[in-house]
Amino acid sequence: MKSILFSLLAMAQITLCTAQQKPKGSIAMTSKVYSENNEIMDLMRFENINYFKTLFKGDSLKNKKFTITAKQFWKGKLSKTDTLLNTSIFEYVGVNKTDSLPLRVISKTQGKNIEVKFIFDRFxxxxxxxxxxxxxxxxxxxxxDLPIEPNKPFYAFAYILPYEKDGGKYWCAVESSGKDIETWGKEFGIKHYILFEMNFIE
Structure with missing residues (x-):
């Protein structure tokens, strides 16, 4: 019963967290959580799959390349940084020629493995x-929840564990705390989390 409650609570927390006022920047990031198909939603919940259908939009996106970097934090300290994508070194990707960039992100845990996939239109x-x-x-x-500008790195996604207190687990308490995202481990006693940083570059 507790696992069911925590699962539903996590999804409710996502909805509440995304209901906040959005800051303005030359590039806007919007996301749609999960799917409108109930059968797919049931399967995703059963398999503990997270999914976002995301869109970046703004005139500043035209003729830009971009990067995705993963930063892992263990026990409150940055332990590892991985560049997952840098479109500057992949000629077949080229620059983004329009004012929008669609992206789908899917993730799940299996044992101690965390699998994350960033899905674009062509790769x-x-x-x-x-x-x-x-x-x-x-x-x-x-x-x-961030104002996004070209040539300024920003944290697009965070893969986190909840803040635990009095037998409860709280994800939104971490995300909407107003604390520096890089200090979440120390502030909330989170043993491990991953930040995915993006940057739209010339």
């Missing part, structure tokens, strides 16, 4: 991380 970027053996990880579209 995808998969990566596997080592984490803790728990299904409490939750993917958050953190960038929807």
């Amino acid at each position: 995808e970027v998969p990566h596997t991380f080592k984490g803790l053996k728990t299904s409490d990880y939750s993917l958050r579209d953190f960038g929807t």
Whole structure:
């Protein structure tokens, strides 16, 4: 019963967190959580799959390349940084020629493996991380709450564990705390989380 409650609570927390007022920037990031298909939703919940259908939009996106970097934090400290994608070194990707960039992100945990895949229209970027053996990880579209500008790195997504207190687990308390995202481990006693940083560059 507790696992059911925590699962539903995590999804409710995502909805509440995304209901905040969005800051303005020359690039807007919007995300749609999960699917309108009930059968697909049931399967995703059963398999502990997180999914975001995301869109970046703004005139500043035209003729830009971009990067995706993963930063892992263990026990409050940055332990590892991986460049997952840099379109500057892939000629077949080229620059973004329009004022929009669609992106789908899907993730799940299996044992101690964390599998994340960034899916674009013409290619995808998969990566596997080592984490803790728990299904409490939750993917958050953190960038929807940030003003996004070209040539300024920003945290688009965060894959986090909840803040635990008095037998409860709280994801939104972490995401909407107003604390520096890089200090979440120390502030909330979170053993491990991953930040996905993006940057739209010339």
